[in-house]
Amino acid sequence: MKNRQFFWVLILVFVIAVSLTSWHCAKKENNILNKENSKYSNEKVLLSFDSTLVETFYAKYPKLFTYKKQTTSLYKKNQYSFIWYDKKGRKETADVIYNKLNNLFEDGLETKVPYKSELDAMFQKTTSKPNIDVELFLTNYYFFYTNKVLQGLDETKSNDLGWYLPRKKQSYVDYLDSLLVDPKLINKNEQLIGQYYKLKAVLHKYIAIEKNGGWKPIKFPEGLKELKPGDSSSIVEDIRSRLLLTGDIGANSKSKVYDESLAKAVLKYKKRNGFFSDNIILPKHIQEMNVSISDRIKTIIVNMERCRWIAKDIIKDKEFIVINIPSYRLTYFKEDKVVLSSDVVVGTSLNKTVVFSGMMSYIVFCPYWNVPNSIKEKEILPALRKNKNYLINHQMEWHNGNIRQKPGPKNSLGLIKFLFPNNNNIYLHDTPSKSLFNEEKRAFSHGCIRIAKPKELAELILKNDPNWSPEKIDAAMNGGKEKWITLKNKIPVHIGYFTSWVDEEGNINFYKDIYNRDNTLASLLLEN
CATH class of the missing domain: 1.10.101.10 (PGBD-like superfamily/PGBD)
Known part of the structure; x- marks a missing residue:
C-alpha cells in the first residue's frame, strides 16, 4: 500500500516538473518573439513617416509643387514609407539621381535645379539615419529628372511649335521601382528612341571640341x-x-x-x-564650315529635345515611311531595312509641311488635282480674270463649283499620289516639275510632299500584291483615267522636323532650319 502511494507521489512530482519546464520555455519563447516583434515594429516606424510632412515640405519648397501629384501618388502606393532609405542607410539609387542632377548638361539641358544648394548641403551632412527633407527632395528631383530628360516639354508647347507626331504619356513610377532594384538601369539606352542616344554621344564630342577652343573662322x-x-x-x-x-x-x-x-x-x-x-x-561651303561650335551644340540639343517627343514604339512597325522636312528626304523601311530613299520637295515657309503621322491607305493612279480653295482664290481666279483661257491652257475644269485639273502628264500631282487621310490635306505625289529635284534647297510646294521616285515607291508598296506588276503600275500611271487602289495593309507615314541627325554610320548630319524653329525651341528650353 505504501509503495503504491509512493509511486503516485513520484508521478505527480514528475508531471508538475514537466509543466513548470514547459511554462518557463513558453515564457522565454514569448519574450523572444515579443522582442523580435518590437524590433520589427520599431524598424517599420523608423522607415515610415507622417503623411502630413508632404504638405509641410511643399509649403517650405513651393518651386517643386509641380511634382506634388506624382509624389503624393507614389507615397500613397508605398504607405508613406521611405523610398530612398533602408535599414542600412541611404540607397545607392539616391546617389545615382543626385549625380544625374549634377550632370544634366550631358543630356543637353541647361535647366536650373530649384533648391539645389539646399539639397547639396543636406546631402553632404546626412547620415545613415533617414532624413525626411532629403527623402522628399530626392523624390521630387527624380520626377524633375524624368520630366526634363525623358519626357521633355509638355504636349501643349510642342503643339505650339507645330509638332503633331504622337506622344506617349508615361508614368515613371514603375521605372523608379526598377531603378531601386538596379540603379545601373538609368544608364541603359532604353527609355527613348535610339536617335536620342546617338545625338547625345555626338554632343559629348562637340562639347570636348568647344572646351579645346572650337574652330576658327x-x-x-x-x-x-x-x-x-x-x-x-x-x-x-x-x-x-x-x-x-x-x-x-x-x-x-x-x-x-x-x-x-x-x-x-x-x-x-x-x-x-x-x-x-x-x-x-x-x-557657301566655307560659310557653312564657319557656323560656330556653340551653334552646332545648340542644334544638337534642340533635336535631342525633339527625340523626347517621339513615342519609343513609333518605329516598331514592320514597315513605315519617314520624311524629314529639313533634309528633303523620304526613307521607306521594311523589316528594319531601308528599301528606298528618295529626294522630296516640301512646303515653303509660308505653306509649311505639317509635322504629324498618318496611315497610308490609298494609291491613286492618274489623279485629278482638286484645287484647294486657298489656291483657287489667291492664284487661279486672279489669273482667270486676266486670261479667260487660263483653265483650258492648264487642262483645268469646273467641277461641282470647284476647280480641278484633269489627269495627265501635265497634272500638278503628276501620274500618281499616295494618300494617308488627315485634317491637314497633306499627301505624297509625283510632279511634272522634275527639275526642282536638281536644287539643294527644295521648299517649293504648297505643303504637300513631291517625291522624286514615285513609281519605285508604288512598286515596293504593291510588291506582294499579285494584281500589280511593275508593268501594270506603269500602264495605270499612263492610262489617262483616275484609278484608286485601297491598300490591304496600311503603312504608317511619319513626317518629322530634325535639323541634325546621326546616320547609320555614326556621322552627324546638319540641315538648314528652313522654318526657323530651332531658336524658338532653344529659348523654351532655357526658360524651363
Whole structure:
C-alpha cells in the first residue's frame, strides 16, 4: 500500500516538473518573439513617416509643387514609407539621381535645379539615419529628372511649335521601382528612341571640341570663286584643320594643295551638311564650315529635345515611311531595312509641311488635282480674270463649283499620289516639275510632299500584291483615267522636323532650319 502511494507521489512530482519546464520555455519563447516583434515594429516606424510632412515640405519648397501629384501618388502606393532609405542607410539609387542632377548638361539641358544648394548641403551632412527633407527632395528631383530628360516639354508647347507626331504619356513610377532594384538601369539606352542616344554621344564630342577652343573662322580669299582638286591656296590648310576636328579627314598633312585625301573629306562633309556631292568648294561651303561650335551644340540639343517627343514604339512597325522636312528626304523601311530613299520637295515657309503621322491607305493612279480653295482664290481666279483661257491652257475644269485639273502628264500631282487621310490635306505625289529635284534647297510646294521616285515607291508598296506588276503600275500611271487602289495593309507615314541627325554610320548630319524653329525651341528650353 505504501509503495503504491509512493509511486503516485513520484508521478505527480514528475508531471508538475514537466509543466513548470514547459511554462518557463513558453515564457522565454514569448519574450523572444515579443522582442523580435518590437524590433520589427520599431524598424517599420523608423522607415515610415507622417503623411502630413508632404504638405509641410511643399509649403517650405513651393518651386517643386509641380511634382506634388506624382509624389503624393507614389507615397500613397508605398504607405508613406521611405523610398530612398533602408535599414542600412541611404540607397545607392539616391546617389545615382543626385549625380544625374549634377550632370544634366550631358543630356543637353541647361535647366536650373530649384533648391539645389539646399539639397547639396543636406546631402553632404546626412547620415545613415533617414532624413525626411532629403527623402522628399530626392523624390521630387527624380520626377524633375524624368520630366526634363525623358519626357521633355509638355504636349501643349510642342503643339505650339507645330509638332503633331504622337506622344506617349508615361508614368515613371514603375521605372523608379526598377531603378531601386538596379540603379545601373538609368544608364541603359532604353527609355527613348535610339536617335536620342546617338545625338547625345555626338554632343559629348562637340562639347570636348568647344572646351579645346572650337574652330576658327575660315576666310575665303577675295577674287577666288571656287576651289577644285589640284588648286593650291593657303585656305586649303584651314579647310584641312577644320575637317580634321569633325572627323571628315583622318590626318592633317598641312599641305596647301587640294589633293585626293581632301577631296574625299569634302565629299563626306557635303553629304553631312545637305550639299550636292561634288569636289568643288564654293563660298557657301566655307560659310557653312564657319557656323560656330556653340551653334552646332545648340542644334544638337534642340533635336535631342525633339527625340523626347517621339513615342519609343513609333518605329516598331514592320514597315513605315519617314520624311524629314529639313533634309528633303523620304526613307521607306521594311523589316528594319531601308528599301528606298528618295529626294522630296516640301512646303515653303509660308505653306509649311505639317509635322504629324498618318496611315497610308490609298494609291491613286492618274489623279485629278482638286484645287484647294486657298489656291483657287489667291492664284487661279486672279489669273482667270486676266486670261479667260487660263483653265483650258492648264487642262483645268469646273467641277461641282470647284476647280480641278484633269489627269495627265501635265497634272500638278503628276501620274500618281499616295494618300494617308488627315485634317491637314497633306499627301505624297509625283510632279511634272522634275527639275526642282536638281536644287539643294527644295521648299517649293504648297505643303504637300513631291517625291522624286514615285513609281519605285508604288512598286515596293504593291510588291506582294499579285494584281500589280511593275508593268501594270506603269500602264495605270499612263492610262489617262483616275484609278484608286485601297491598300490591304496600311503603312504608317511619319513626317518629322530634325535639323541634325546621326546616320547609320555614326556621322552627324546638319540641315538648314528652313522654318526657323530651332531658336524658338532653344529659348523654351532655357526658360524651363
